[in-house]
Amino acid sequence: MAEPKAVQQAEDEEALDPRRVAAILDAVEAGDAPRLTELLEPLHAADIADLLEQIGPADRRDFLRLYSGEIDGEILSEIDESIREEVIDALPRDVLTEAVRELETDDVVDILEDLEGPQQAMILGALEAADRVAVEQAMGYPEYSAGRLMQREVVVAPEHWTVGETIDFLRNSDDLPDQFYHVILVDPRMKPQGYVTLGRMLATRRDVALRELKEDSFRTVQATEEEAEVAYIFNQYHLISCPVVDENDRLVGVITIDDAMNVLDEEHEEDMLRLAGVGDDSSPADGSIATARSRLPWLIINLFTASISALVISLFEGTIATLVTLAALMPIVASTGGIAGTQSLAVSVRALATRDLTSSNARRVVRRELGAGLLNGLALALILSLAAFLIFGDVTLGLVLGMAMISNQVVAALGGVLVPLGLNRLGLDPALASGTFVTTLTDVLGYLAFLGFATMLLL
Amino acid sequence: MAEPKAVQQAEDEEALDPRRVAAILDAVEAGDAPRLTELLEPLHAADIADLLEQIGPADRRDFLRLYSGEIDGEILSEIDESIREEVIDALPRDVLTEAVRELETDDVVDILEDLEGPQQAMILGALEAADRVAVEQAMGYPEYSAGRLMQREVVVAPEHWTVGETIDFLRNSDDLPDQFYHVILVDPRMKPQGYVTLGRMLATRRDVALRELKEDSFRTVQATEEEAEVAYIFNQYHLISCPVVDENDRLVGVITIDDAMNVLDEEHEEDMLRLAGVGDDSSPADGSIATARSRLPWLIINLFTASISALVISLFEGTIATLVTLAALMPIVASTGGIAGTQSLAVSVRALATRDLTSSNARRVVRRELGAGLLNGLALALILSLAAFLIFGDVTLGLVLGMAMISNQVVAALGGVLVPLGLNRLGLDPALASGTFVTTLTDVLGYLAFLGFATMLLL
Known part of the structure; x- marks a missing residue:
């Protein structure tokens, strides 16, 4: 049987190229924690997660023993569900607590979905009270629904606010989401009326009211909508973010395109594997x-x-x-x-x-x-x-x-x-x-x- | 042979549901232009394009005869390449000119790629001089490269500018792109040094320098990079936009996530159809x-x-x-x-x-x-x-x-x-x-x- 050798792959200094993987495995074998940290330092969390999925179970165990103290929330949320339990079990309690506290609520929900009861309870316990409530509410929505996918951190303003008032409000907020692309306009009962792109807001004089700047592309989805439908809507209508509403049309969260792109990718995987007769629970990390x-x-x-x-x-x-x-x-x-x-x-x-x-x-x-x-x-x-x-x-x-x-x-x-x-x-x-x-x-x-x-x- | 009937589909008042399609085909058959316009008015350009792909060639010919005056650039850029020539041939010259002038350069490039020489020349001729130069430069990059995918309209600022200076600059620009999510920081030779999200800029005091607000996620791609690689990078690193550089690392454009999502979707289609042994030129609109x-x-x-x-x-x-x-x-x-x-x-x-x-x-x-x-x-x-x-x-x-x-x-x-x-x-x-x-x-x-x-x- 011929042994496959070099799989073609773009190589750059920050990428997970075969040479770096080999060096990382050497450091793991030698038990050299400082060298391991140095090799992993330039890598993106998504690449470290990929690395963990690609190496064998024995190497993974040694890797986690050496590196567990430095695993942050982002790595945790990037890791494939098939090995997530294994990784979480390997983390010291205080590292886990700090890791999940860094995350947005939608990422915490994504992690919780695939865990067993005791691990779920441990992670919920590590969250601050407000976040815990938000996560528990999201978990109340059906699996694979918009409610599970959305982040609850939203940036809203009343329609009558001016650009200047909104900017001043944003400058005084200390709890803005990491990523947001629109200010959602809501009425006093939190019903979304439209949204304004940040680009439009930045390019407009301070005295213009937000209602003058509403985008045509505005649409909302129900929290119970299936995530596959949400991905379709993003792709079909070129959305960047989409407000999510409850059964009374009140704003409960927002879905951003990076999450929709992820769902689209998973839907494709599902189609391809199902057509070939492969079970949904299969993973590249499987033995x-x-x-x-x-x-x-x-x-x-x-x-x-x-x-x-x-x-x-x-x-x-x-x-x-x-x-x-x-x-x-x-x-x-x-x-x-x-x-x-x-x-x-x-x-x-x-x-x-x-x-x-x-x-x-x-x-x-x-x-x-x-x-x-x-x-x-x-x-x-x-x-x-x-x-x-x-x-x-x-x-x-x-x-x-x-x-x-x-x-x-x-x-x-x-x-x-x-x-x-x-x-x-x-x-x-x-x-x-x-x-x-x-x-x-x-x-x-x-x-x-x-x-x-x-x-x-x-x- | 059993005739398939209702395919399940989410229905809302703006969607392309079977009842609306039937009504549209009735209007086309009756030659009722005002009714056709009324039925199409609430639809998104992407849905009108889908409609054109779904109906048969004879209906399409009648539809275009009745509606060609109202086809805008957005519909043109949404239409599948397999029927694009047919649609462009059906458009009056002045409608086509107006339609392509509305578009961003990346969308014009996308349309041009699939056309024959005479139609290409006609569309290039319809563009304003500056846009024509930009489109011709983009067409100089290899097919399926980042250079073809990018839009050339970029928003840049020097690193030493403050938030206030940047906002004032944006307010005085009258030619900003429709969609932008970052201000790209460049040095005097137009080499990208980082970028700042608009959310961060809006939330920061006017006197802070942009260089203080740079994002960790920043990375660039070469204009000659394959678009499949670009889609992978967006999905892997959760990018929203990514600056494109030439061989001297100078900024030449920017790719946004909606285009990357589109490429990801097309790559999946290609994988699925190739695995099944279907040629790349197949289209749902084919006879x-x-x-x-x-x-x-x-x-x-x-x-x-x-x-x-x-x-x-x-x-x-x-x-x-x-x-x-x-x-x-x-x-x-x-x-x-x-x-x-x-x-x-x-x-x-x-x-x-x-x-x-x-x-x-x-x-x-x-x-x-x-x-x-x-x-x-x-x-x-x-x-x-x-x-x-x-x-x-x-x-x-x-x-x-x-x-x-x-x-x-x-x-x-x-x-x-x-x-x-x-x-x-x-x-x-x-x-x-x-x-x-x-x-x-x-x-x-x-x-x-x-x-x-x-x-x-x-x-």
């Missing part, structure tokens, strides 16, 4: 056992669906016994159908995610898939029939292959769009299970059509 | 012919790779003739191997994209895949052998199935990680072609192992 476990369920399901193909083939054992060449040729139709189904499926799942496929155009898209399946079926049938004729000198065999190919390509193209549309209509994730359904369909139909036509025409 | 064309190349390639499987099987025609049941059972091993390969592949391609799989941990990840393949191979072999024994009452047949399953699962898991690692090392996109390689491997090896062991042990 062999966890990796195997996240993949076994769909493999077992496939074992059963593949048995349907076997059953179909066994119905034609008489035909195969008469003409054994059929056994060699039959996977061609099934396999090409599988590829076509996967193509149609990937396009459809993506189009559903980006709302390019909706109930308004579903009929047109299905017709298009039908046409595309037919066209490619004809093209492939032509090539395959010709090759079969040239190799076996048998026109009828070519005809059987061609007819099976056309019907399977059409079924593949249609299955690839109808299965995810159907799942979506049932309120299920179209990426989930689609792959297995569609390839089962194309396998079964591929064998059935080929052996069926062969039985009719060749025997 | 049957374009759809078929974008998928045919990989289908033809698969026709050849499937022929290798057929060739392998044909070597064992004697074995199959003796025991026809083998023909029915052989797809089980191949198919389950294909699923396992796809799983390992999806995880590896994703991990390469997020830099969770690097040269530092490639060896560990390959070992993990080997372990996972072995574990799942054992589990599946146990189930399959037991089922075979119960159904056929033949211990040796169960053994043959089990041995073939274990070897194919191991090959699948290893192939799923080694193929993308290899492609990546060759400087190719690991998502491209991996699927075909890996399933060919698992098919060929699945048939070979099963029929080979059967020949050795059963005959």
Whole structure:
């Protein structure tokens, strides 16, 4: 087995390049804490978190023993959930307390979500009272909702304030969020009326009222809205931040684009892994056992669906016994159908995610898939029939292959769009299970059509 | 064939819900321009662009005839490249001129990239002289580079300026970008020295110097950097905007997070479609012919790779003739191997994209895949052998199935990680072609192992 070597990667002095990783592991092995700190010092928290995920469990244990005193809140919030418990367990109590107190409430919520009861209680206990209340309120919203994603630290002003009044107010605030991009205009009952970008505010004379500066892009989301929907809205409407309101339309928080980008990225990961039949709990930091476990369920399901193909083939054992060449040729139709189904499926799942496929155009898209399946079926049938004729000198065999190919390509193209549309209509994730359904369909139909036509025409 | 009906979708009064789409199509059919304008008025440009992509070519032609006078720059820049030429051709010259003059230079570049020469010249001609120079300079950078992505409108200040001086300067500028989130600090040769968030500036007294307010998160990218790398940097380091520099480290523009989010989304689309063997030029707005064309190349390639499987099987025609049941059972091993390969592949391609799989941990990840393949191979072999024994009452047949399953699962898991690692090392996109390689491997090896062991042990 060839050992993979250099994976291409941009290298700069602050990046986590292979040489630095090697030096870090050397320092860990030597138990050299000052050297480790020196090597980690220029790295961003996100890179240190990546490092912790990439090294093996034994190295991670040694690393944490040497470095745990310097792990701050930012590293904690960057770390993948699969190793977060392990890292938190390795931290001295006072380090943990200080680390979580630095964080914005949305980051604390993000950490808490993946922890067990005792660790949750420990972290909640480490927070200041006001933050604890805020975090507990956020945890009251459903998982994967806007309420969990938002930060509660908001910057608001009444519409009638002038630019000057607002700037003076901001200069006197000592508790502004780390990042904010808009001042949200609220009425006396805290209902958002619009927002003003900071750029616009900085560029405007002090005596202008905020209500004159409202942005067209303003929209709000409900705290119970799903985070995937929030990510879609940010991407579709180019938002930078979006106020979150409760069921009475009162402001309860704000979501910023960096969190939305993160959700978009996770949604993509989910789509890609689900389409491939990998469990949601898989992580790059997993060992062999966890990796195997996240993949076994769909493999077992496939074992059963593949048995349907076997059953179909066994119905034609008489035909195969008469003409054994059929056994060699039959996977061609099934396999090409599988590829076509996967193509149609990937396009459809993506189009559903980006709302390019909706109930308004579903009929047109299905017709298009039908046409595309037919066209490619004809093209492939032509090539395959010709090759079969040239190799076996048998026109009828070519005809059987061609007819099976056309019907399977059409079924593949249609299955690839109808299965995810159907799942979506049932309120299920179209990426989930689609792959297995569609390839089962194309396998079964591929064998059935080929052996069926062969039985009719060749025997 | 069942006709898909309601695709679930959040509906609000401003959204592109199915009822509004139907009403819009009615207005288009009736040639009712005022009604069409009324229906489109509350919609965001991005939704109008989506609408144009979703309706059929004939409706689109009628729509554009009725509405072309009101298409603005924002709609133009939201429209998918696959129908952009069509839309631009439908616009009156003066509408086009006004539309492109509204846009930031980065959006004009984005539009120009996908157009043919004459249309490019027409749009360049419509720009004001200063903008035209800026756009032409951007077009001088490589495709998919930071230089193409950036906007050239930047807000800069020297480090020694105070907050007050900067605010006064901004208030006197009449040409600020629509969106900006930082003031970039530059030295006299325009080399960026850091940046200050607008929030920090608003919250600070007038007499404080900007250099006191610099952000830790500051980093720059080269104009020639690939846009995929830029998207990675934004997501990894939670950037909101990032200054772009030329080869002399001089500031030439700035990239904002909404553009980076867009690139991230497109990169994901590319990975997903390439893994499934769909050509890059495919679009949801395509008709049957374009759809078929974008998928045919990989289908033809698969026709050849499937022929290798057929060739392998044909070597064992004697074995199959003796025991026809083998023909029915052989797809089980191949198919389950294909699923396992796809799983390992999806995880590896994703991990390469997020830099969770690097040269530092490639060896560990390959070992993990080997372990996972072995574990799942054992589990599946146990189930399959037991089922075979119960159904056929033949211990040796169960053994043959089990041995073939274990070897194919191991090959699948290893192939799923080694193929993308290899492609990546060759400087190719690991998502491209991996699927075909890996399933060919698992098919060929699945048939070979099963029929080979059967020949050795059963005959």
